Amino acid sequence: MRAYLDSLRAAGDLHVVRREVDPKHELAAVTAAFQTRHDGAILFETVRGAPMPVVSNVYGSRRRLCALVGAPDLAFCPAWDRLLARAPERAELQEATAVRRRIALSDLPHVTYFEKDAGPYITAGILLAGHPETGVPNLSFHRAMHVSDGELRIRIGSSHDLTRYQRAAEAKGEALEAAMLIGAAPEIFLAACASIPPDADELAVANAVAGGPIAVTPCETVGLSIPADTQIVIEGRILPHERRPEGPFGEFMGYYVPEEDNHVFEVTAATACADPVYHALVCGSPEDLIPLETAIAAKVYRHLNATLPGIVDVSCNPQLLNTVVKIDKQYEGHARHVLMAAFGAHRDYSKTCMVTDEDVDIHDLNDVWWAFVTRGRADTRSLVVPDVPGFYRDPHKDHWGRLGIDATKPWGREAEFERKRIPGGDAVDLAEWLNEA
């Protein structure tokens, strides 16, 4: 991540705060205010009570994520698919000697984000674990509540691969060894976002993004190798048959998840590279939602593209559990086929699915709704599927059911719905006209 931050600095995408900031609420408040005006990263050089700087919003930009996967046209999904196709079956790793020093968890910045959070949380921690039987590595984000130097409590969503790993270990009465990576390189961050088949190797995805082998070094107390340049690593074990209270916590959906009995991560060691930078991520902010969005959209895109023609791009808004598919419509009823396939493409994030033509900006829901109200009927162009489970954290079935909306132009009447345009409008350089050049 250090090299990536240097590249952001050189590109003017890293904003430095020199004033001391309080890790309790103030750091999150300043980051959230910053994110309303900038999509760059923000580096807090002096954090009260902490021996290291904190960086946030490193990945809170669609533009930067697209650049990382080689999609200058901002079409993340097709570029991500091309990258996955290049991933080797098993990760190519290169042993490296890394100088890492032991630290205590109490040395880390204890960032508390929201008013009613139970306490300080690690929000940008990526858990690396190997499947207890096959050893296939998995990378995924799991928030962690700081309890003591020896204990974290973590939330593992029920539909995630790590849940399967943990259950397999628990069935044998064993703890699952894992390493929590904080401040990993961009290829590791992106691979952790990826939702690929459960038996696929997520470190191999990192190979594809990095364009070569990943330099790794062995952990000190668990049988895993970690990307050598990770800023901070917390080694430990997820205990079997042990759940303890975790939360409340201000989740990505915008409200608090109440206290629940969740997994216990017993810390066996923590290490840092020289002059580490701690990565803090505000849940529900662009740095949480944009990476999550691109990962879900890419999964839906892959599923649809494998079954139906004319799939151009997909966007998702995870906070709204909404998916939008852009198509090159090829036959009457095509959009309805896409809706039905999209409902099945992701269990969690397709409470509503919308299909648009190619001329719609699928990242702008105003434009998507404009397409629907101008091109579609509410009665015959919508589709309700009752009684289907939705987002996994749903004890009262509030997210059950699906709503589909066909916002494409009526078949055979496309010419009537051509968007108006001003000739030369795309080529205007306003600075020239306002004497700002």
Ligand SMILES: Cc1cc2nc3c(=O)[nH]c(=O)nc-3n(C[C@H](O)[C@H](O)[C@H](O)COP(=O)(O)O)c2cc1C
């Ligand atoms: C920035 C970010 C933060 C996330 N935080 C959490 C979390 O705290 N708990 C959780 O269960 N899932 C969280 N997720 C979701 C999963 O970790 C993530 O979708 C991952 O890809 C799971 O994939 P897998 O099941 O293929 O391993 C987060 C995702 C992102 C992108």
